[in-house]
Amino acid sequence: MNLSSANSPQHPILQKLEQARCHHSQVRDSNITLAHGSGGKAMRDLIEDIFVGSFDNPMLSELEDQARISLASLITFGDRLAFTTDSYIIDPIFFPGGNIGNLAVNGTVNDLAVSGAKPLYLSCAMIIEEGLPVKTLRQVAQSMKTAADVAVVQIVTGDTKVVNRGSADQLFINTTGVGIIRKGISLSAHNLQPGDAVLVNGYLGDHGTAITVARGELALDSTIISDCQPLNSLVETILDICPEIRAMRDATRGGVATVLNEFALSSQVGIKLKESSLPVREEVKGVCELLGLDPFYLANEGKLVVIVPQSKAELVLAAMQAHPAGENACIIGEVIDSPSGVVFMETLFGTERIVDLLVGDQLPRIC
Amino acid sequence: MKYVTEFRNPAKAQALLTEIRRLSQLLPINSAKPLKIMEICGGHTHSIFKYGLETVLPESIELIHGPGCPVCVMPRGRLDDAITLAEQPDVIFTTFGDAMRVPGSQKSLLQAKAQQADVRMVYSPLDALKIAKENLDKEVIFFGIGFETTAPSTALTILQAKAEGITNFSLFCNHVLVVPALEALLSNPDLQLDGFIGPGHVSAVIGTEPYQIIADKYHKPLVISGFEPLDILQSVWMLLQQFIEGRCEVENQYTRLVNSVGNRVGLEAIAKVFTVRDRFEWRGLGEIVQSGLKIREQYAQFDAEVKFVVPNRQVADAKACQCGEILKGVLKPWQCKVFGTACTPENPIGTCMVSSEGACAAYYKYGRLSILGKPSQPKKSQVSV
Amino acid sequence: MCLGIPGQIIEITDLQNQLAMVDVSGVKRQVNIACIIDDAHPIESCVGDWVLVHVGFALNRLDEEEANETLRILAKITQ
Known part of the structure; x- marks a missing residue:
């Protein structure tokens, strides 16, 4: 082949090569x-x-x-x-x-x-x-x-x-x-004040349960699906109606319990929850009973915790429930002044117990 | 949830509590020395804390949390042995999740896993057998822990392995027995217990008869109880009735599951595969005669202690630990020298802090409200011993 | 000490190995039901029965009449 002619950009072979490269x-x-x-x-x-x-x-x-x-x-x-x-x-x-x-x-x-x-x-x-x-x-x-x-x-x-x-x-x-x-919005885990309401936008523990089942190691069969969803539109709705929201966090690993403990520690307040108001699906309860898990610590991928000034709680709740990502929203508790840094639960029996941070992952247990 | 929800009814619980309060005033003891009732089973401890039952019982009734958590009572030496087995080449070591985080003298199974040991969590011993069938080039060991409740499941699994001719599966047997442990507690002169809430699920297997010795020889009443809050409160009520009427009997609250003779198939499987060890060491309680199970010689091919070299380590309980006193009801968890300081759920020293069912762990997790001095809480922490 | 949860047998899945599908609040798991089979309760008759599930085994059968009796006693105590 004549090299000099092949070097010419017009040469058909080079054109072909160039086409292939592009x-x-x-x-x-x-x-x-x-x-x-x-x-x-x-x-x-x-x-x-x-x-x-x-x-x-x-x-x-x-x-x-x-x-x-x-x-x-x-x-x-x-x-x-x-x-x-x-x-x-x-x-x-x-x-x-x-x-x-x-x-x-x-x-x-x-x-x-x-x-x-x-x-x-x-x-x-x-x-x-x-x-x-x-x-x-x-x-x-x-x-x-x-x-x-x-x-x-x-x-x-x-x-x-x-x-x-x-x-x-x-x-x-x-x-x-x-x-x-957006201007004027300042959400922070340090903002909680006694009297604030604690809201979540729906059922807890769906994602963690769906993954545990999907992993197959425990040979469980269920119809639970992950709650994986974007929350930005819901957040916009909430902030439109109540710019004074104190804090928000999505409750992923460690679940709602972990988020609330972080809030309580950061703001040096107590958080009191009502067990009877925690939204958990029957099937999630079933998996938790079988494996000895607590749904409150299970991961979510489309759930957030919102801390709302008491006077706006019902308003925000209604707005959340009207949004597709918050249909099952509810108020699960309130912020109190003491004991500081502690999350506790008023049980179905009117008694109280601490909802602490987990040491590690929740492991399925038999005893 | 059938058989569950109806036994969690708060209104009924309130009524039952009112009745318990009324009865407690009739007790022929003075209130400076509360009635001490031990719930033997960690499952009961869990329910008691989960539902906050301890805080609503009258001051004259004190619950002592017993040694009924099979993971907690495992001595550190046995865990070291388990970890040694897990670290053998070509071994898949299978275990219930409970045992993963329990510290041996050097490390836990979870840490051994991080250092390359093939440790897998299973829900059932049958799942471990399945792993063996799927990994014929590996030896699969199942970490058998638990009381008589769990022993039938491992026994039946070994029987199935034998029937199927499986050769790469074995059991590291650490099953323990409830009644010998109770007798060891009851023989202790320091003991300050007045009666027992008996373990419901163990009793589903062994029946109510084996407890008769507790009433006959040791003169303590015992009520076998279910695990829902109403079950436990009713059992407390039944014990109060016994105290007031001066009776000392074995009674059964959990009749929907427990009968007098137990589960025949389960007991037969246990008897076929296991035999009682001369002695077995319990964390916090020391050696107890005839309190553990081992695999019979006919099934030696499934016995990890025969198949592998197990070091059989003897590791003494930590000195600072006062679990023995707590289990005997002499001390409350927070009265232990190291509770919440050197001994925490992250770094447990003693048996009672090890699993979430342990008395100290349960206090640490659920019970701190009273120690924090919340005004609405009864000041149980001020009860002096 | 021993986590157990009531479930209902919905199907016998393996006659020879005495395995059945049990439903706990809509969650299903195959469990071994050897412990609840006897002359009075042949395996085929177990569908619909409520059992206590522990580590993949049906530990014992739950007795509905006894459960109702306990609830009746509870009601009487708290009258």
Whole structure:
């Protein structure tokens, strides 16, 4: 071949090669290999096909190393930036009511929302175990997109790493999120005052129970599904009707009991709950009775605790109940001045007991 | 929930409490020295704290929380042995969740797992057998803990393993027996107990007859009780009736589950697979004769103590620990020198702090309100002993 | 000491190994029911029975009449 003529940009072979390099090809492999994390063409194909293809927004499609967000557009929403990050590891990655993808979106959306922020943009970093079916990854990415659409946020930047088999369990996802806190809102675990009402937006322990059952180790069968859902719209509704909300937190790992203990310690107040008003599904109760667990410590992925000044409690409750993410909302207790730093429960019998922080995970027990 | 909800009725409980208060005034003892009733079973302790029953009983009745938590009474040496087994190569060590966090002298099973041991939590010994069938290249050991309630399940599992010709499954047997432990407590001269709430689920297996010795020889009344709050309150009421009428009998409140002779199939399975050990060490109580079960020689192929080299470590209870006194009813949990300071649920020293069913752990978790001195709480903590 | 919870047998799942599906508040788990089978209660007759479930075994059968009797006594005490 005549080299000088082949070097000419017009040469048909080079044109073909150039086309191939630019071609946005689909991932044809059935499983993820180390090549998909190598930085080469396979990785580019993976990113373009699965992530850019699924997440589908102009900021991501630029494929720069960073998303560029206009400050002017942010400032219209409020006066402070909320910024959070969380990594998602879950076994199994698909479970009744969701998968690791929508969990990773909703979890970070909720962490932003409970600060009073409007969640806007997320990042998505994936650590993929070699061998993961491409189909699985595609499914996860698509449910991330769906979750992002429902929550009205965009996934604007990301990263992909592939690790050797055994170095990760199928798929780990980190999402980082930014949102804007509206003016005049100041929610904090330090804000609780005696007399405030403690509200939750529905049944407790669904997610933890669904995962325990889905893991299959305990050979249980149930119809409980995870409560995985975005809470930002509900939070907006709450703040619209009552900007004086003291504090909010989503009750994920450790459940509502853990959140309330953190609140009580931060604000140096006591929190008194009424056992009879705790919303727990019969099936969740059944799993808890069988395994000796306490639903109050079980994880949720779509539940928040709201601390409301007493005078606004009924108003906020009604607004929550009118929202699809808060249909079963209820008042579960009140803030009192002492004993400080302690959460306790008025039992069905009118007696009292302490609801303490857990030492570690709840483990199923036989005695 | 049938058989549960109706026994948790708060209105009925209030009425029952009123009746208990009335009866307690008829007691032929003076109120400076309260009536001490021991609930033997950790399940009862759990219910008592969960429903706050202790705080609503009259001051003249004091509940003493007994040694009925099988994980708590396991001596540290046995846990060390379990951990040694778990750390053998090619072993999958299966256990109920309860035993995961219990500290041996060096570490817990949870820590051993973090250091590479293959420790798996199961809900049932049958699940452990299933793991054995699915992992023929591994030896699967099941950590058998529990009183007579749990012993039939492990016995039946071994019988099934034998019937199916499974060779890679064995049991590290630590089953213990209730009545010998009670007798050991009752033989102690320090003991300050007036009567017992008997363990309902153990009794479902052994029946009510084995307790007769408690009434006949030791002259203490005993009422076998269910686990719901109304069950427990009714049992307290039945004990009060016995005290007032000067009776000393074994009575059965839990008739919906417990009969006089127990469960025939369960007892037969226990007798077939297990035999009584000469002695077994209990954390906090020391060695008790004929208080534990071991696997019979005919089933030695399923006995982890035969199949593997078990170090049989003897580790003395921690010196600072006063669990023995607490179990005997001589001390209340918060009167122990190390309660809540050196001994906490995160770093338990003694048996009573080990599992959430232990008397000290239950106090630590649920009972601190009275120690915190909440005005609405009866000042139980001021009762001097 | 021993966690046990009432459940209802809804189906015999394995005749030979004496396994049955038990429903506890809508949650299902296969349990071994060997302990509640005897001449008076052949395995086929156990569907519908309430049992106490402990570590994957039916420990004993719950007796509805006795439960009602206990409730009746309770009612009488508190009259």
